[in-house]
Every structure is written in structure tokens, then in C-alpha cells.
Amino acid sequence: EAPVIRPVRTVQVFSTGGSRVRTFAGTTRAGLESQLSFKVSGTLHKVAVKVGDAVEAGAMIARMDATDYEVQAQSTAAQLAQAKASARSANADYERIRGLYENNNASLSELDRARANSESATAQVRALAKQLEAARLQITYTQLKAPVDGKISAVNVQENENVSAGQPIAVLSSGSQPEVEVSVPEVFIAQFHPGMSVKVTVAALPGQELDATVTEVGVAPAAGSATFPVTVRLTRREDGIRPGMAAEVAAKFVSTDKRDRFLVPLSSVGEDDAGRYAYVAEAQKDDPNLATIKRHQVEVGELTQEGLEVFSGLEDGDLVVTAGLSHLTDGMTAKLQTR
Incomplete structure (x- = not known):
């Protein structure tokens, strides 16, 4: 058995005890990462970027098929044109009846009816004008553009896919100073504080020790572990660093213990x-x-x-x-x- x-x-x-340097493993990330998504749903017509591309603010990231939104805008524009013609006719009719009423050739009820028709037609024009403005705005939403300068660190879709409003299309990494997130055992977490100076080494940059500062200290352990997340930010930009690289953070701890x-x-x-x-x-x-x-x-x-x-x-x-x-x-x- x-x-x-x-x-x-x-x-x-x-x-x-004593003064010791401890190292903690982690991964690099951009100082700022933005999930880029459309505000409308539709079929993805063109993906204009790939991972690693540097883009400027306003650059095209992706474009969806705008045909349905253009048809809707054209239909609304036609309705608006018809409503404007009806409003002109209703306004002219009201002015004519008001003149007749002032000469006692039309009743008050006829005047009230003409005024109501004129006001209703004018309100319809205003409503359709707002609908047309919204429809044209929807067309602009079929183009996804970079909000700031940065690099594309992820592309999550392919052309001809149906995408939903709010669905992540790409990730834009910006910010001049990369960050490293490490997992720190609970026995050390109390010794970390924002503003603390540390050293960072990145596997892709052998032999280089980079200066960094602690920016965030987790107040709760990561799910399923006894370690706490700590974020440090490099004091200057390093072109060789990309998000997701293996890195180590070295922190010096000084204890008052005699042994x-x-x-x-x-x-x-x-x-x-x-x-x-x-x-x-x-x-x-x-x-x-x-x-x-x-x-x-x-x-x-x-x-x-x-x-x-x-x-x-x-x-x-x-x-x-x-x-x-x-x-x-x-x-x-x-x-x-x-x-």
C-alpha cells in the first residue's frame, strides 16, 4: 500500500536583521496604457496598425464599415428637408390666417389651429436637426483614432470582425517613463512606501541597473496569494524596454535589530x-x-x-x-x- x-x-x-538588499521579480509595463474602443458597433473594415507601431495623436487606428450609419444620416437629412418645407408652409398659413383674423375674416379657433400647426412643424424641424447631428456624429465614431502619442502594445481584433461598442480594439502605451510591477511577500510590504528609491534590472538589458521610485504600494494581497503588488516607475525613459519584459526590483532595507x-x-x-x-x-x-x-x-x-x-x-x-x-x-x- x-x-x-x-x-x-x-x-x-x-x-x-542588519542592512540588506532584497530583490523582487516582476514585469514591465507602460507608464500609461489606454484600451482603445469604438463608441458604436459594426463590421471592422480596416485595422491600420500592428503591434509595435509608433503613432501620433489623431492617427487612424481602425475603421469600421460606415455604410449603415451613412444611409441613416441620408434618410434623416431627407426627412429634415421635407420637415422644413412643411414648416415653411405651416408658418405661411399661420401668417395668412393671422392677417385674416385681424380683419375679422377668420375665427379665433382657426387662428389657434394654424398657430399649433406652425409650432408643431417648427418643433419637428428642431428634432430632426438634432437627429441628423447625432447621425453624422455616429459616422465619425466609425473611425478610431489615437488620443495621444504612443506605441501600439496589443491589437485584439482582425479585419471583417463584428465588433461591439466598448470592445477593446487595441492597447496604446504612452507615458515617457516605464513602470515595473512586482509581487512583495507580506513580511516586507510594510517597508515599502511611495517615493522610496529602488534599482531595476531588466532581462533584456543585461548589465544595466536603472534608477526607479516606488509609486504605488498595494493595501491588499493579490488574489490567491500572500504577496502584495508594488509599482515602481523608472526615473527616465529607456528605449529598449517594452511592456511585458521580465524585470527585478532591488530594494535596500535597514533594520534596527542587533542580530x-x-x-x-x-x-x-x-x-x-x-x-x-x-x-x-x-x-x-x-x-x-x-x-x-x-x-x-x-x-x-x-x-x-x-x-x-x-x-x-x-x-x-x-x-x-x-x-x-x-x-x-x-x-x-x-x-x-x-x-
């Missing part, structure tokens, strides 16, 4: 005749979802609000098991449980 593989929950630990220490949950440390110990889960190369459990003798300090101090026996990045120590043995295989 195959042995039962027990799941374990872990926490990744890092020492908090290196790790902070772990109280439930992570056990005690027996050999002393205090913790279990560390080492991910297996063949299956990263499985781990080999290793027992580490540890030296502990005080129990603080942040957790139990551990001064020796652990290393940066260790996955420390947080519960169920009595069911574990050194060398056993366990399943890593996602947090």
Missing part, C-alpha cells in the same frame, strides 16, 4: 528532548508540488506581536511548516499546500 502523502501549510521566511532573526508563527516551533526544532519543506525538483520535510534545530528568542523570534537554524527563503508538527518526521514527503 502506497504511503499517504500529507499536505503541509508553510510560510516563507526572511531574516530582518539577524526570523519571525515565525508560534505553531512552527516544537520542542523535545533534543531541544527546539522546526520543519522546513524543500520542494522536489521532479514535482514542485511535493516537498521533502527536513528537521532543523533552532535557537529561539522572545514571542513578539509579529511572531516567535528564531536566531539560528533557518535561512532566507526557507518554507517553514506552520502546523501539524507532531505528524511530521525528518525526510518524509509532503504535499505543499497553496496559501
